[in-house]
């Protein structure tokens with residue numbers, strides 16, 4: 254059987270370098286990157302096989318960046334989510350945040366929760382944005398919640414307590430670096446990894462399509478034999 258594609262996860266890296274290469278400010282790369290998010294999301298929503306697209310938008314480590322850039326990203330996210338709502342509804346896309354959004358301003362938290370609520374009935378693709386997300390933080394939050402509820406920590410209970418329990422089939426990182434940067438470490442235990450030199454603002458549905466085709470040819474064994 255050809256590999257099923259249920260969950261695609263993307264580390265959208267290279268926005269800053271894309272802008273700098275054109276003599277622009279780094280944040281211009283984030284603006285262009287946000288446009289690409291829309292293209293890739295609508296492409297995935299047309300592919301009926303894909304159930305979930307998880308996009309790494311802001312890591313628990315990204316707070317280390319200059320205040321100007323962090324503030325810009327927060328504002329961009331707030332405005333972008335509000336603008337995306339009709340696109341989600343038109344394409345039957347459900348929006349869901351993963352990560353610890355309590356680290357954001359009350360205003361941004363409200364926007365996130367509002368878009369989640371308004372797209373709750375959408376039955377097509379789920380677009381999951383990783384916001385103030387780090388795998389280590391996610392695991393710690395999950396373990397703490399199990400302890401608090403007096404639930405035994407098992408592989409199944411821990412998996413269920415994570416922000417997302419769906420295993421990743423395809424993990425893509427743009428921008429040329431070959432690392433996971435604290436993204437979906439548990440869920441990617443058996444993910445197929447694709448690294449591309451393309452900077453995120455230049456990433457296209459065509460490139461994603463060719464990754465999907467390559468994924469179909471891989472023999473996934475999950476520790477077993479063919």
Ligand code: IPE
Pocket residue numbers: 265266267268269270271310311312315326428
């Ligand atoms: C990824 O692009 C987007 C975020 C982390 C918000 P970068 O901003 O990391 O771009 P580069 O890697 O510096 O080019």
Ligand code: IPE
Pocket residue numbers: 264265266267309310311312315430432434
């Ligand atoms: C990973 O990119 C985080 C996101 C894409 C949101 P980074 O640019 O933060 O990762 P490092 O610092 O190169 O590992």
Ligand code: MG
Pocket residue numbers: 266267268428
């Ligand atoms: Mg980067």
